[in-house]
Amino acid sequence: MSVPGREREIYIPPIDPRDIASPSREIYGVMGEANIVRMIDDFYRELEASSLRPLFPLDMRAAALRSAAFFVGLLGGPPLYHQRHGNPMMRARHMAFTITSRAREEWLACFDRVLAHAVARYAFPAPHLDGFRRFLRDFSLWMVNTAPEANETPRRPD
Numbered sequence: 815m816s817v818p819g820r821e822r823e824i825y826i827p828p829i830d831p832r833d834i835a836s837p838s839r840e841i842y843g844v845m846g847e848a849n850i851v852r853m854i855d856d857f858y859r860e861l862e863a864s865s866l867r868p869l870f871p872l873d874m875r876a877a878a879l880r881s882a883a884f885f886v887g888l889l890g891g892p893p894l895y896h897q898r899h900g901n902p903m904m905r906a907r908h909m910a911f912t913i914t915s916r917a918r919e920e921w922l923a924c925f926d927r928v929l930a931h932a933v934a935r936y937a938f939p940a941p942h943l944d945g946f947r948r949f950l951r952d953f954s955l956w957m958v959n960t961a962p963e964a965n966e967t968p969r970r971p972d
């Protein structure tokens with residue numbers, strides 16, 4: 815049940831998820847699972863230090879592991895997220911959180927800081943970096959569920 819004055823209009827982003835190109839599935843073969851887990855751990859450290867911190871649970875390490883399971887499958891590895899947590903349905907899973915385009919910009923900025931060193935630190939294959947960045951830009955647009963004029967304070971559901 816929603817609290818009066820706290821209802822939120824659902825925002826539909828201007829993108830069709832079927833038009834989003836997946837990143838190359840060769841990436842996993844080069845990086846391997848351990849490097850992907852380390853990369854996502856570092857990304858969650860960036861999120862932890864960002865203004866998005868209140869959106870995330872106390873246990874960031876556990877949150878990072880759920881996210882890493884998704885990226886392992888996405889980048890060409892075994893479907894760990896499906897196996898552990900079921901169908902990803904990412905937009906639906908993010909619906910519980912207030913995600914504005916400003917939150918998306920911050921999320922992308924956190925990922926950018928990690929990707930700036932990804933070739934050297936996690937053996938990310940350089941030729942696939944641009945495609946991965948493009949995927950993150952497009953797919954994160956699909957996660958936006960709240961119009962900019964709404965209350966922009968990041969918060970977890972009550």
Ligand code: HEM
Pocket residue numbers: 866869870871877880881882884885899904907908911913917918921922950953954955957958
């Ligand atoms: C647009 C900006 C985004 C924001 C602000 C955001 C925020 C969040 C939040 C708050 C959670 C819940 C954490 C928890 O309670 O454990 C989450 C989970 C997750 N997000 Fe995002 N997210 C964004 C975009 C994305 C994108 C683009 C992807 C994939 C490419 C993604 C993948 C995931 C995954 C895999 C999880 C774990 C779901 C689970 O706990 O089972 N997110 N995100």
